[in-house]
Amino acid sequence: MTAWRDGALAAARVVLGGLFVWAACTKLPDLSLFAEEIANYRLLPPALVPLAAATLPGIELAAGAALVLGVWTRAAALVLDALLAAFVGGLSQALLRGIDLRCGCFGGSDTATWGTVARDLVMLAAGLAVLAGGPGAWSIDKRWRPRAAPPG
Amino acid sequence: MGASRLASLLLRSAAIVAAGSALGLALNAAGPHRVPLGTPVYAAAASGTAACGAGEAEGAPSAQIHARISVADAVGACNACSAGFVDARGADAFAHGHISGAVHLPPQGHPDEAAALAELRHFRTIVVYDDAGGCRLARPVADRLRAQGFADVRLLDMTFTDWTATGGPAESGACKACQHGAETHR
Numbered sequence: 001m002t003a004w005r006d007g008a009l010a011a012a013r014v015v016l017g018g019l020f021v022w023a024a025c026t027k028l029p030d031l032s033l034f035a036e037e038i039a040n041y042r043l044l045p046p047a048l049v050p051l052a053a054a055t056l057p058g059i060e061l062a063a064g065a066a067l068v069l070g071v072w073t074r075a076a077a078l079v080l081d082a083l084l085a086a087f088v089g090g091l092s093q094a095l096l097r098g099i100d101l102r103c104g105c106f107g108g109s110d111t112a113t114w115g116t117v118a119r120d121l122v123m124l125a126a127g128l129a130v131l132a133g134g135p136g137a138w139s140i141d142k143r144w145r146p147r148a149a150p151p152g
Numbered sequence: 153m154g155a156s157r158l159a160s161l162l163l164r165s166a167a168i169v170a171a172g173s174a175l176g177l178a179l180n181a182a183g184p185h186r187v188p189l190g191t192p193v194y195a196a197a198a199s200g201t202a203a204c205g206a207g208e209a210e211g212a213p214s215a216q217i218h219a220r221i222s223v224a225d226a227v228g229a230c231n232a233c234s235a236g237f238v239d240a241r242g243a244d245a246f247a248h249g250h251i252s253g254a255v256h257l258p259p260q261g262h263p264d265e266a267a268a269l270a271e272l273r274h275f276r277t278i279v280v281y282d283d284a285g286g287c288r289l290a291r292p293v294a295d296r297l298r299a300q301g302f303a304d305v306r307l308l309d310m311t312f313t314d315w316t317a318t319g320g321p322a323e324s325g326a327c328k329a330c331q332h333g334a335e336t337h338r
Binding site for chain 2: 047060079
């Protein structure tokens with residue numbers, strides 16, 4: 001049972017963290033375009049959009065890599081869960097307001113739909129599982145401190 | 153979870169956010185298409201300078217909101233040959249003058265559209281413009297390009313007249329990319 005649990009936690013960590021690392025890598029080549037996609041959500045004041053566009057991929061990259069490696073696992077999961085909750089809220093309000101926009105999630109030109117919201121909710125569930133379950137045995141957190149698991 | 157563990161978790165989360173933000177700012181500063189931090193970015197249909205506000209478009213409403221590009225950024229992209237330009241106006245207007253290197257692609261199509269699209273495939277970013285105010289012509293062309301698989305299609309924030317007024321590079325003559333097309337000037 002423990003091996004199954006460790007395997008599930010490791011899979012959730014690697015898939016979720018990997019998705020965020022990939023998402024960051026698709027945005028970094030053209031942050032100017034990403035800024036326009038954020039602006040189209042019409043959630044942030046225009047003056048704050050450039051700062052959000054510049055920092056968000058870096059946060060995704062740092063938290064995603066930490067989750068994949070199992071370093072400060074719970075803290076990384078908390079950050080990604082907060083981002084996913086914000087994405088679900090932002091997408092939902094845009095769809096409810098009838099704003100037709102590109103998702104901006106993984107670069108490219110994917111249109112935001114309720115399917116995008118559902119995908120983010122599945123990712124959020126995986127993130128919450130890691131937040132609750134911890135890093136699991138196959139992580140740097142556990143390898144370095146096997147007897148006293150760190151909170152993060 | 154005890155209070156000290158919760159505090160530790162929050163501190164580590166804040167550290168990840170701070171480190172990630174610093175990383176993002178550094179990568180933005182070093183990136184090829186960085187976003188200027190001091191310049192506000194407006195939604196596609198909310199800019200006071202937008203020539204393509206959703207409510208201003210004439211004719212059939214566009215199904216998509218396209219990103220825009222300012223004339224200053226577009227002039228830079230033109231000089232660096234880092235973007236392909238599409239002129240959505242009529243053939244007469246195109247022949248009289250257009251952005252240097254632009255491909256002629258009006259909303260109703262082009263006799264040699266395949267050649268025009270092949271020329272544009274050399275570029276990652278495509279800028280579509282017109283001189284119609286409200287982007288009546290540029291919008292449907294941008295929709296069509298997106299449907300053809302061009303991921304980064306932008307509408308010029310102003311018109312070709314504004315482009316020439318700001319000293320943007322322009323030339324006259326027929327569309328060089330559409331070498332097989334004997335288009336009718338209209």
